Every structure is written in C-alpha cells, then in structure tokens.
Amino acid sequence: MTEASDQNFSYRLRREASGAWALLARWRRKRWVQWLLAFALLALLGWLLIWLIFARNLPSAETLLTYEPPLPTNVRAIDGTPVHSYARERRVQLSYAEYPPLLVRAFLAAEDRTFFEHGGLDYPGIVAAIINNITSDGRPVGASTITQQVAKNLLLTNELSYVRKVKEAILAKRIESVLTKQQIMELYLNQIALGRQSFGVQAAARAYFDKDVEALTLPEMAFLAILPKAPSTYSRDTAKATTRRNFVLSEMKRNGFITEGQMLAAQAAPLGIRPNIGARYEYVGGYYMEEVRRQLIDKYGENADGGRNPYSVYGGGLWVRTSFNPAYQEYTQDALRAGLIRYDGGRGWHGPIDKIEVGDRWRTNLALRNIGVDYKDWRIAVIISKSAAAAEIGFSDGATGTLPAGFASMPRRGTAETAFSVMNPGDLIAVAPEGNVWGLRNIPEVSGGMVVEDPHTGRVLAMQGGFDARLQSYNRATQAERQPGSTFKPIAYAAALDSGMTPASIIVDGPFCVYQGARLGQKCFRNFGGSAGAGPQTMRWGIEQSRNLMTVRAASQTGMDKVVKMAAALGVSLPGKAYPQVLAVALGAGDTTVLRLTNAYSILANNGKALTPTLIDYVQDRHGKAIYRADTRPCEGCSAKDWDGKAMPRPPARTKLAMDPMTAFQMVHILEGVIQRGTATTLRELNRPIFGKTGTTSGPTNVWFVGGSADVVAGVYMGFDQPRSMGGHAQGGTMAAPIFKAFAQKAFKDMAVVPFRAPPGIRMVRIDRRSGRKVFGAWPSGDDPKPAVIWEAFKPESEPRRSIRRDEIAKDKKKDPATAGAAARPRNDSEFLQRQDGIY
Numbered sequence: 036m037t038e039a040s041d042q043n044f045s046y047r048l049r050r051e052a053s054g055a056w057a058l059l060a061r062w063r064r065k066r067w068v069q070w071l072l073a074f075a076l077l078a079l080l081g082w083l084l085i086w087l088i089f090a091r092n093l094p095s096a097e098t099l100l101t102y103e104p105p106l107p108t109n110v111r112a113i114d115g116t117p118v119h120s121y122a123r124e125r126r127v128q129l130s131y132a133e134y135p136p137l138l139v140r141a142f143l144a145a146e147d148r149t150f151f152e153h154g155g156l157d158y159p160g161i162v163a164a165i166i167n168n169i170t171s172d173g174r175p176v177g178a179s180t181i182t183q184q185v186a187k188n189l190l191l192t193n194e195l196s197y198v199r200k201v202k203e204a205i206l207a208k209r210i211e212s213v214l215t216k217q218q219i220m221e222l223y224l225n226q227i228a229l230g231r232q233s234f235g236v237q238a239a240a241r242a243y244f245d246k247d248v249e250a251l252t253l254p255e256m257a258f259l260a261i262l263p264k265a266p267s268t269y270s271r272d273t274a275k276a277t278t279r280r281n282f283v284l285s286e287m288k289r290n291g292f293i294t295e296g297q298m299l300a301a302q303a304a305p306l307g308i309r310p311n312i313g314a315r316y317e318y319v320g321g322y323y324m325e326e327v328r329r330q331l332i333d334k335y336g337e338n339a340d341g342g343r344n345p346y347s348v349y350g351g352g353l354w355v356r357t358s359f360n361p362a363y364q365e366y367t368q369d370a371l372r373a374g375l376i377r378y379d380g381g382r383g384w385h386g387p388i389d390k391i392e393v394g395d396r397w398r399t400n401l402a403l404r405n406i407g408v409d410y411k412d413w414r415i416a417v418i419i420s421k422s423a424a425a426a427e428i429g430f431s432d433g434a435t436g437t438l439p440a441g442f443a444s445m446p447r448r449g450t451a452e453t454a455f456s457v458m459n460p461g462d463l464i465a466v467a468p469e470g471n472v473w474g475l476r477n478i479p480e481v482s483g484g485m486v487v488e489d490p491h492t493g494r495v496l497a498m499q500g501g502f503d504a505r506l507q508s509y510n511r512a513t514q515a516e517r518q519p520g521s522t523f524k525p526i527a528y529a530a531a532l533d534s535g536m537t538p539a540s541i542i543v544d545g546p547f548c549v550y551q552g553a554r555l556g557q558k559c560f561r562n563f564g565g566s567a568g569a570g571p572q573t574m575r576w577g578i579e580q581s582r583n584l585m586t587v588r589a590a591s592q593t594g595m596d597k598v599v600k601m602a603a604a605l606g607v608s609l610p611g612k613a614y615p616q617v618l619a620v621a622l623g624a625g626d627t628t629v630l631r632l633t634n635a636y637s638i639l640a641n642n643g644k645a646l647t648p649t650l651i652d653y654v655q656d657r658h659g660k661a662i663y664r665a666d667t668r669p670c671e672g673c674s675a676k677d678w679d680g681k682a683m684p685r686p687p688a689r690t691k692l693a694m695d696p697m698t699a700f701q702m703v704h705i706l707e708g709v710i711q712r713g714t715a716t717t718l719r720e721l722n723r724p725i726f727g728k729t730g731t732t733s734g735p736t737n738v739w740f741v742g743g744s745a746d747v748v749a750g751v752y753m754g755f756d757q758p759r760s761m762g763g764h765a766q767g768g769t770m771a772a773p774i775f776k777a778f779a780q781k782a783f784k785d786m787a788v789v790p791f792r793a794p795p796g797i798r799m800v801r802i803d804r805r806s807g808r809k810v811f812g813a814w815p816s817g818d819d820p821k822p823a824v825i826w827e828a829f830k831p832e833s834e835p836r837r838s839i840r841r842d843e844i845a846k847d848k849k850k851d852p853a854t855a856g857a858a859a860r861p862r863n864d865s866e867f868l869q870r871q872d873g874i875y
Contacts, residue, residue: 104128104226104234105339106352106657110327112359113496113652119324121331121348125231125238128352131221135249137292138236138256139220144286145260147181151216155182155207181223182207184263229259230266231311243270243308253293254301257283258308276306310432320364321409321504323497326513327357327650334663335654345656352657357650358494363487363782367497367749370777371485372410374753375502378761378770379479383448387462388478388506393419401463402431407505408465413476418462426458428466428473436473438466443475478502481761483753484511484629485774486648487782490637490748492666493646495630509756516626517752520730520767521563521581521714522739523607523623525702526635528578528586530601531593532698537833538575538705539807542585544568549591549618560587560618563731573807575705575827579713581729583622590621604693605635606647623730633750636741639706640726640748642794643699645691696794697830703791704828706742711820714768715740718776719820723788727775729767734760740771745789747782751775793828800834802827809835 107122143150179187186206210219229239236259240248244255251259261269261279269276281302288298328348335351336344346353391400401417408415416428419435426438443455450457454475458464465476479502487497500510509515532538545568548559562568562583569582577585590598595616602608602620607627614625634648654663672684706726710718714729727742730752737754738761751774754761761770793799801810804825816822827834 102222103352103657105350108331108348108351108353108355110324110355110357110359112357112361113494115356116361118319118359118361119327121328123232123349125233125242126225126235127237127241128225128235129221129237129248131217131224133248134221134224134236135251135256137253138248138251138259139224140287140290140292141253141256141260141283142181142224142236142263144290144292145257145283146184146263148286148290150181150220153180155211156180156204179203180207182210182219184227185219185222186210227263228266229262230270242311245309252301252304253297254280254284254304255307257287257301258306270308273306280306320359320361320498322500322510322512323357323359323364323495323650325504325508326498326500326510327355327359330651331355331654346654346662354655354657354659356652356654358489358492358496358652359650360487360496363497363778364499366778366781367485367487367499370774371483371499371751372502373777374751374770374774375479375481375483378481378753378765379477382480383446384443384454384475384477385448385480387458387464388415389463390461391417391463393417393461397429398431398433401429404463405505406463407431408478408503409505410503411467413465413467416464416466416473418458418460418464420460421458426455428464436466438464438473438475442469442472445475445477478506481753481755482507482511483751483774484513484515485749485751485778486512486629486633487747487749487778488633488637488648490640490646490743490746493634493637493648494652495648495650496747498630498650511752511756512629514628515752515756516628517737517754517758518623518625518732519607519627519632519739519741519752520623520732520737521583522632522728522730522741522750522767523602523625523627524578524581524586524621525639525706525728526602526605526607527590527593527598527621528574528705529639529694529698529702530597531574531589532701533601533695534593534597535833536574536589536593537829537835538573538701538827539802539829539835540574541571541807542574542577542589544570544572544577544582544585547584547588547591558618560584560622573805575708575807576805578705578728579708581709581714586621587618590618595620601694602635605638606631606693607635623732629750629752632739632741633748636727636743636750637748638693639699639703640743640745640791641699642696642792643692643694644689644696645693697796697828700791700793700797701828701830707791708825710742714766715742715772716820717768717772718742718779721776721779721783723783724790725779726791727772729772731765731767734758735763735765736760738765738767738771740767740775742775743779744783744786745791746786747779749775749778796831798829798831798834799826800829801825802835807835808837 104126105124106126106128107120107124109117110119110121112118183203183206186203214222225235227236228234229236229242231239231242233239233242237248239259239262240246240251240255243259244251246255257280258269258276260283261276264279269279284293284298284301287293288295293301331348331353335346335348335353337348338344339347339350345351389404389406391397391404393400397417397419406415414430416430416436416438418438419427419429421427424440426443427435428438429435440453440455443458444453446452447454447457465478466473467476468474482501484501485497485499486495488495498510498512500512500514501507544562546559548557550557560583563581568584572582572585574585574589577589595618598621599608599614599616602625603613608614608625614620617624630648634646638644638646649665651663652665653661655661666686668686668689670684670686672679673686675684703726706728707724709715709728710725715727718725718727723744725742725744727740730739730741731737736758737752739750739752741748741750743749751771753770753774801813801815801824802808803810804821804823810824813824815824815826
C-alpha cells in the first residue's frame with residue numbers, strides 16, 4: 036500500500052448558497068461587518084436604556100397644543116370696568132403677534148440667538164457646557180435653548196441634575212416637532228418667571244415699569260430680557276443689572292438687531308425701575324370683593340387641584356361681571372365710616388391694632404401682617420423705638436417718621452394715662468400726617484355693616500362690612516347675625532294686613548301681658564323708654580311712632596305662626612330655620628343679617644315680587660364663554676345680529692311673588708310716614724319719596740335703619756362685635772338713619788324722583804290721619820308733614836265705612852292760609868289727582 040493511502044482525510048459537505056443569500060453570507064464573514072453589527076446592537080440597547088431611564092414617563096409634548104396657563108380671575112363692575120383681580124401671581128397672556136419684534140429680539144440676544152435656526156438643541160453650546168462643567172468646580176452650567184426652557188418650565192421640574200437635562204433635551208426635540216417657533220416663543224414669553232411674582236413679560240412690564248409691552252423703551256426691553264437668569268438679583272442690585280443689560284444691548288448690536296447709536300443711547304439710560312407696584316385693584320371694594328371671592332370659591336374651587344377645577348379662582352382666568360357700583364361703594368364706605376367715627380369720637384384710644392417683633396426685620400414683619408387702612412390719609416405704622424418726647428415709627432414701604440408725644444395725647448380708654456405713655460415698641464397704630472410729623476388716630480371699636488340693593492332685580496350695588504377689610508376681615512353685612520329690633524315690625528304688620536287688618540285699623544296702645552306657663556310666668560311688654568300707652572290708635576300711627584305694645588297686640592291677634600311664615604317668605608330668617616312662634620320675635624328678637632333684611636325691604640318696594648340678593652351677574656371662562664348667569668330667564672331674540680324691526684326683545688317679567696303685592700304697597704305707603712313724621716324725620720330733607728324704618732334693640736346693643744327709594748334700598752346697623760350697651764342715647768333714628776342720609780345725599784343727587792307705584796286693585800282714600808275715618812270735603816296738604824287728612828292705601832272693599840265731618844277733624848297745628856285756600860279749590864277727586872300728577 037502506498038503512503039498516500041495511509042493518510043486520514045475528513046470531508047465537510049457545504050451547499051453553496053446562491054443569489055442574495057450568498058452575498059449576505061460572504062459579507063457576514065468579514066470582520067469589519069461583524070464590528071458594525073455589534074455597534075448597531077449596542078446602539079439599539081443604548082437607545083432602549085435611554086428610553087427606559089429618561090423618556091419612558093415623559094409627558095407628551097402635544098399637551099402644549101392645548102396648554103392653558105394658570106391665570107388670575109378678573110372682576111368687572113356693573114358698567115364693565117375692571118376693578119379687581121384675584122391673583123397670587125402676576126400673569127397676563129398675550130399672543131406672539133402682540134409682542135413687539137424688538138422685545139423678542141432682546142430675549143433672543145440674551146437667551147438664544149440661534150433660536151429660529153436650530154431644531155431645539157444648541158449642540159456647540161452643549162459641548163462648551165460639558166467642557167466647562169468638567170474643568171470647573173462651581174455650579175454646573177447648561178446650554179438650554181428657549182425650547183428647552185419651555186420644556187423645563189411647563190413639563191418638568193427645576194431639579195438640578197444631568198437626568199433632568201437629558202429629559203429636557205428629549206422634550207425639546209419633541210416640542211419642535213409639534214409646535215411652530217412662534218408658538219414656542221409665545222409660550223416662553225408668557226410663562227417665564229421674571230421676579231416680583233411676575234410670570235410672563237407683560238406682567239413683568241407692569242410690575243417693573245407700570246407699562247404694557249408695546250410702550251416699553253429699548254433699555255427697558257433689555258432689562259426684562261436679563262431677568263430670566265437671576266430675577267431676584269437683578270431686580271435689587273442696580274450695578275449688576277446695568278452691566279448685564281448693557282451686555283444684552285451689545286449682543287443685540289452684534290446680531291444686527293439694533294444700530295450702534297441705539298445701543299449707546301440705551302446703555303447710557305438709567306434702569307428706571309419703579310418701586311414694587313402692587314396690583315392695581317388690590318383694595319377696591321374690600322368687603323364686597325371678598326364676598327364675591329367666597330362665592331366663587333364655593334362654586335369653582337380655590338385652586339386648579341390637578342385639573343379637577345378648570346375654573347378655579349386663582350388659576351381659571353375667569354372674567355366675573357358683578358353688580359358692584361364703584362360710586363355707591365365709595366358713598367357707602369364713607370357714610371358708614373363717618374358714622375362709626377362720630378360715635379367713637381371722644382371715647383379715648385382703644386390701644387394698638389396688633390403687635391410685631393421689631394429689630395432689623397421690622398419692615399418684613401410689618402409687611403407680612405398685611406394690615407392697612409385706606410381711610411383718607413391714614414396709614415398703619417409700627418413703633419420702632421420710643422423716648423420720652425417722641426416715638427420713631429416705620430411703614431411697610433420702609434419709610435420712617437416721628438410721632439411726637441403731644442400728637443398722641445388722647446387718653447387711653449378706661450385709664451387716666453395718655454395714649455403715648457402706654458405705647459411700646461412693636462405696637463401697630465394708625466397715624467395721619469400732621470405737617471412734617473405724624474399724629475395718632477383711633478380705629479373705632481364699634482362696628483357695623485351696610486348693604487345697598489336694587490329693588491327691581493336684587494342686585495347688590497355696594498357693601499361695607501366694617502371700618503376696613505384689611506383690619507377686620509369679618510364681614511358684618513353678611514356674617515353678623517343681629518337682632519333687628521323695630522326694623523322687623525313691618526314684617527309683623529304685613530302679616531296683619533294679610534289677615535284682614537288695614538292701615539286704618541284701630542289697635543290699643545296699652546298694657547299687654549301674656550301668660551307663658553307655670554315656669555316662665557306672665558310676660559308684660561312695654562314701649563321703648565317705658566312710655567305709657569296712648570290708647571286706641573291707627574296701625575299707621577303705631578308703625579310711624581314704633582310702638583311696641585301695638586305691635587305685639589297686632590301680632591297676637593294675627594297669630595305668630597303667620598308672622599313667622601311672613602318672615603320666612605321674605606327671607607329674613609334662614610331657609611329651613613324659621614323663628615320660634617313667640618311674641619318677642621314681632622319686636623325683632625330673631626337674628627338676621629343686614630343683607631337679608633335689606634332684601635326683605637327690597638321685596639316690599641318691588642310690590643312683593645320675590646328677589647334673591649346677588650353680587651355676581653355672570654361668569655365667563657378665559658375664552659369668553661358664559662359658564663354662570665344669575666338671571667336665567669330666556670330671552671328670545673336678545674342675541675340677534677341685527678334689529679328685525681320689531682319691539683325690543685326682553686326677558687319675561689319676574690312674576691314669582693313672595694307676598695301679596697297690595698300688602699307690600701300698603702306697608703311701603705305706611706313706611707313713607709315714618710320719614711315724614713315718625714322716627715326717621717331726619718331723612719325728610721332728601722325731598723323725595725322715601726320709605727324706611729328705624730330699629731333699636733334692647734340694651735341698646737344695635738341701632739338700625741332700612742329703607743330707600745323706589746330704585747335704591749339700603750340697610751345699615753351699628754353695634755359692637757361682642758354685643759354690649761351702646762349707651763342710653765343710642766337710637767336708630769339718631770345714629771343709623773344719619774348714615775343712610777349721608778349715603779343718599781350723594782347717591783340720589785342726580786337720580787330722578789320716582790314715586791312708589793301701586794299695584795292694580797289699590798284704592799287711595801282720604802282719611803283722618805289720627806282716627807282712620809273716611810273724610811269728605813277736605814284735602815291732604817302736600818307741604819305739611821303732619822296733615823290732618825292723608826291719602827291712605829286700601830285693598831278693595833276694605834276702606835273705612837264710617838266717615839267724619841269736616842269740623843270734627845283733629846288738627847295737629849293750624850294750617851297756613853295759602854295751603855288751606857289751595858286745598859279748597861279742587862272740585863272733585865279727579866281734579867285733585869291731576870294736580871298732584873296722579874296717584875300710582
């Protein structure tokens with residue numbers, strides 16, 4: 036056997052592929068291809084890892100298409116004028132087109148000059164930032180573009196980490212694929228934080244310069260553009276702010292945005308920053324606006340709460356139209372304050388308003404108290420230090436002044452010491468300028484509330500719940516439950532009129548006692564001041580003179596169940612909480628608020644039509660869509676684009692009745708007599724039809740007046756927050772009625788004189804005022820407030836059957852001959868009515 040035959044051979048059979056598969060197989064065997072495949076696999080695994088770590092839970096950039104920033108709620112007055120804003124941050128949203136192009140360029144020069152060229156990331160800037168962070172031990176710097184800042188501000192947190200930077204970059208690319216450059220810039224300019232609680236450039240323009248963006252100058256634009264880097268630093272450090280602003284101006288010049296002349300002129304200009312400017316409407320209508328805020332929060336919530344409250348007060352961007360009348364609010368505020376100060380005058384200093392820690396931080400501590408007063412030129416100050424001759428005082432804006440001992444010499448109430456002698460550093464006091472020094476002022480201890488309402492609609496036109504809302508947030512107009520005293524009597528007598536009595540019904544003004552059971556025994560009522568009864572008198576006389584004995588007798592005859600029911604129907608008592616059926620309630624022993632009682636009198640003036648007091652007319656969302664209306668009546672054709680030639684479309688009339696219209700008019704007609712010859716004669720000087728009723732509760736602890744004209748009704752009360760006697764001289768006619776008078780003299784000045792209009796069915800009959808008997812042959816006098824003959828309002832078939840002869844008419848005083856002659860001229864009732872312009 037040969038050598039070759041002794042060798043061992045192994046064979047492997049391989050089937051050669053053909054076509055594409057053969058080509059792929061040959062390439063796969065190449066080493067560089069294997070390295071390429073390995074790199075691709077690693078890249079895929081890397082992207083997967085990046086997605087798992089950074090991008091998996093990122094929010095969608097598409098949410099920015101429908102992004103709605105938190106915006107403050109704005110309040111408009113009855114005429115549509117903006118008067119208030121509920122905001123914790125300054126925010127105003129503008130469209131991109133509303134920003135001046137030069138302002139946009141200022142931000143480009145300061146933040147991202149290649150914004151309109153890159154795709155969301157500035158790669159050269161990223162490389163430079165990485166090198167800087169590796170070689171530097173300081174705070175890491177970024178290379179965030181405007182798009183990245185939008186991603187951080189709207190979709191991420193302010194966490195300082197590389198993880199957040201990677202997420203920011205991923206989102207920036209996504210945002211660039213969803214939004215246009217203009218949309219991104221609009222989001223940025225509307226949301227960037229710029230200090231002074233300002234978010235967005237328009238809000239910052241108002242905060243720093245009190246201007247809108249279109250009115251900004253070039254140096255002002257450049258200053259705003261530097262704020263995103265360090266708003267708190269640049270808003271306080273003038274030197275640093277000027278240096279940075281001038282750098283931005285030079286960058287604008289380098290990028291061709293401005294000329295060299297513009298740059299030099301702007302760099303030479305001062306910063307021009309104004310002191311921290313508060314909200315323009317911050318303290319307008321304090322108590323009124325606070326009540327509106329409470330109602331809005333009850334309806335829509337205070338905060339967005341993660342999107343669950345899209346119409347929240349502090350983020351929903353609502354526009355609220357109210358019935359707030361700025362002029363009436365001013366008159367109401369001034370009248371009530373003057374009444375409180377008038378009562379409190381001469382009673383001594385009540386002591387400090389509050390107390391804070393003094394020292395280096397006295398200004399901050401004072402500002403944090405958020406206490407102020409907007410009465411005349413008064414201010415709230417803190418005593419910083421005190422010597423024997425004077426005290427150094429400070430204000431919330433950092434200013435200081437001197438309070439000499441002689442200008443704080445009023446006595447401390449209840450002591451023989453002066454106010455100055457008991458003052459201490461840290462006391463918060465009220466002061467007013469006295470030349471170049473300051474004098475002490477006294478915040479009244481007594482308080483009260485006042486409400487003004489439109490009796491045709493129930494809209495509350497003005498509201499004052501105390502001396503000042505920043506001193507006392509408790510709103511006495513809506514929250515203080517007080518006994519109304521004699522102002523409740525018209526409600527009791529209205530129930531009597533409903534039960535068959537008339538204004539001429541005779542009621543005995545005499546002793547009245549009721550047996551209340553074995554435990555309580557017998558209860559005897561008495562008139563105010565303990566005066567004896569006057570015997571049988573008409574209902575009208577009893578109301579005009581506010582006789583307690585006649586009131587409880589009428590309520591007893593009518594039935595307290597009917598009186599209590601009438602109070603509930605008029606909303607005097609709380610819904611579902613009717614007053615107890617005891618006679619004391621007829622004299623005003625049941626608690627109510629100024630708002631509820633004023634609304635009840637408005638129902639009387641509105642001929643018994645039901646009213647609900649409202650402060651808010653309607654609410655619109657940020658897009659202008661009405662989401663709430665107080666008046667829900669339909670109005671066909673009210674929204675037509677053009678006039679169709681027919682009568683003006685109007686909503687249907689309010690027809691729901693709270694009480695009999697004729698009863699309501701009878702009571703109003705009687706209460707006009709209270710003004711002419713009763714307990715509120717001080718209002719007779721207004722020289723127009725006025726109805727109303729005074730009230731004084733036991734003690735006396737509260738004094739009241741409620742009433743008004745056919746178009747405006749107001750109610751006011753005064754009293755201490757912790758009820759105690761106001762002094763034996765305190766009466767509604769001498770303290771509360773003058774407050775209404777001070778309001779009415781201004782509010783009614785240019786108002787048309789309108790009589791109270793009688794509903795169908797009322798019969799006007801001449802009667803003897805004292806006896807209530809029908810009169811023939813004599814006429815009422817238009818000039819005498821106490822005529823012997825008056826026109827009285829009766830329901831059909833209820834006028835007096837008995838008459839009185841002319842020579843029997845009791846006269847309170849001799850008539851003027853001219854008046855008597857004029858009264859004798861009319862030949863019949865029709866002629867008289869024509870001369871009096873008719874009886875409505």
